[in-house]
Amino acid sequence: MAFSVLIVDDSAVMRGFIRRVLTLSGFEVGECLEASNGEEALARLEGHSVDVILTDINMPKMNGEELLRRLETDERLRSVPTVVISTDATKARILKMLSLGADGYMTKPFSPEALREELERVLGARNA
Amino acid sequence: MKSLVVGISDCKVSNDLDSVLVTYALGSCIAVALYDPATKVGGLLHYMLPESALDTQKAQDNPFMFADTGIKALFKAVAASGGHPRRMVVRLAGGAQVLDSQGVFQIGKRNYLAARKILWKAGVLISAEAVGGEVSRTTRLDLATGRMWIREAGGIEKELMHSHSSKKAVEGG
Amino acid sequence: MPEQLQPASPVEEAPEFGPVVVRVAAEVLETMFFEEALPSACEHAWLAQAVSAQLSFEGSHCGEFLLSVPPGTARSIAAGFLGVDPEEMSETQPGEVILELANILCGALMSTLWPESNLSLGTPELVSAEHSFPAAMHCCFSLPEGMVAVSIALGSRDAA
Numbered sequence: 001m002a003f004s005v006l007i008v009d010d011s012a013v014m015r016g017f018i019r020r021v022l023t024l025s026g027f028e029v030g031e032c033l034e035a036s037n038g039e040e041a042l043a044r045l046e047g048h049s050v051d052v053i054l055t056d057i058n059m060p061k062m063n064g065e066e067l068l069r070r071l072e073t074d075e076r077l078r079s080v081p082t083v084v085i086s087t088d089a090t091k092a093r094i095l096k097m098l099s100l101g102a103d104g105y106m107t108k109p110f111s112p113e114a115l116r117e118e119l120e121r122v123l124g125a126r127n128a
Numbered sequence: 129m130k131s132l133v134v135g136i137s138d139c140k141v142s143n144d145l146d147s148v149l150v151t152y153a154l155g156s157c158i159a160v161a162l163y164d165p166a167t168k169v170g171g172l173l174h175y176m177l178p179e180s181a182l183d184t185q186k187a188q189d190n191p192f193m194f195a196d197t198g199i200k201a202l203f204k205a206v207a208a209s210g211g212h213p214r215r216m217v218v219r220l221a222g223g224a225q226v227l228d229s230q231g232v233f234q235i236g237k238r239n240y241l242a243a244r245k246i247l248w249k250a251g252v253l254i255s256a257e258a259v260g261g262e263v264s265r266t267t268r269l270d271l272a273t274g275r276m277w278i279r280e281a282g283g284i285e286k287e288l289m290h291s292h293s294s295k296k297a298v299e300g301g
Numbered sequence: 302m303p304e305q306l307q308p309a310s311p312v313e314e315a316p317e318f319g320p321v322v323v324r325v326a327a328e329v330l331e332t333m334f335f336e337e338a339l340p341s342a343c344e345h346a347w348l349a350q351a352v353s354a355q356l357s358f359e360g361s362h363c364g365e366f367l368l369s370v371p372p373g374t375a376r377s378i379a380a381g382f383l384g385v386d387p388e389e390m391s392e393t394q395p396g397e398v399i400l401e402l403a404n405i406l407c408g409a410l411m412s413t414l415w416p417e418s419n420l421s422l423g424t425p426e427l428v429s430a431e432h433s434f435p436a437a438m439h440c441c442f443s444l445p446e447g448m449v450a451v452s453i454a455l456g457s458r459d460a461a
Contacts, residue, residue: 011401013379017383024252024253025253039140058421086381087407088411088420089421090416090417090418108408111333238445244335245381249381249386
């Protein structure tokens with residue numbers, strides 16, 4: 001069954017890296033949407049449903065924290081699994097994002113294989 | 129059960145279900161194992177050095193000595209025997225930081241990074257790996273099942289399972 | 302009056318900056334860029350032509366982070382990250398990859414140097430080769446394809 005994903009990161013090359021991992025991972029990827037900040041992400045999600053959201057934290061206009069808050073208040077979007085992908089490896093930040101509803105947290109740098117495994121875990125949990 | 133031994137700077141490909149591909153003395157060298165579970169074609173490469181540009185004449189004489197020429201040749205050979213790139217299970221072993229006979233030239237890490245860079249460029253993710261450390265390894269690939277085993281010098285043989293890079297991920301509630 | 306970075310007091314500087322940078326850089330470059338980083342003596346002749354990325358950070362610590370690499374090294378790092386041959390890259394992709402490397406390396410360094418801190422990173426920008434900091438923590442290290450220079454300047458900002 002094909003799944004669709006939204007990648008939110010202000011770096012186009014990082015979005016490309018993530019997209020490449022998705023393609024190579026053997027998942028059946030349907031739609032792969034992209035956004036460069038939280039505001040764009042919410043706009044992309046209007047009228048689209050996705051199976052997983054991958055989001056950075058540090059972004060202009062609307063950061064990842066605010067995006068998670070908005071997703072939690074939306075009836076339709078709050079159940080979509082979200083994985084935070086960030087350079088911030090501090091305990092405080094990780095706990096904060098998990099408490100805001102993130103289903104997973106990956107710190108950059110990560111290998112392509114580590115991202116694939118995290119996606120397997122999140123999508124596997126969704127299908128369980 | 130036949131053992132097809134892969135030497136240093138060597139590569140073998142087979143679809144013989146009675147055979148096991150095996151290579152020994154993986155110190156700083158890297159073994160790249162490919163296996164297509166559908167056609168049961170497997171290949172095992174044992175290379176010594178990261179880049180053929182280091183010695184283009186040697187690379188012409190023996191492409192299996194280097195990561196770039198060796199991995200390319202391995203994929204080509206496995207494909208020619210019926211292995212499909214998109215189905216290929218790829219595993220790595222070796223890349224230990226051990227001293228060579230001169231005592232100074234330690235390239236285990238660079239050999240490992242060369243394989244990762246080449247495989248990423250080729251569009252292939254690694255399913256499992258047993259790399260690094262300071263001990264030599266032996267590895268074998270069972271062509272009937274696609275299972276792979278590793279034995280570290282002084283240790284017991286263990287199966288190489290799908291790797292879990294859990295240090296990079298934190299599970300949410 | 303433009304904002305000025307005041308030189309940091311000695312107690313603000315992290316100990317063993319060089320070894321920490323090389324260790325963190327090695328982890329970053331090996332994991333996501335497939336490059337090996339090794340300690341090296343400082344060498345700055347190439348800085349005049351460098352591709353340089355700068356970002357600021359603020360919170361419990363504030364300051365500026367600067368990453369510089371020679372143009373050929375930038376292309377090599379970028380090609381490895383993107384999984385392409387250098388000839389296949391657009392003109393802007395090497396710079397974009399160096400910006401993201403600066404972002405990741407700065408974040409990883411901050412988390413290592415000050416793990417209990419609360420920091421936010423600014424958006425990285427490419428800056429001119431002449432850009433440099435006074436009184437910065439600095440080190441160089443090497444990749445197979447060339448040198449890398451990292452600098453951090455800590456200080457308080459005096460607003461206009």
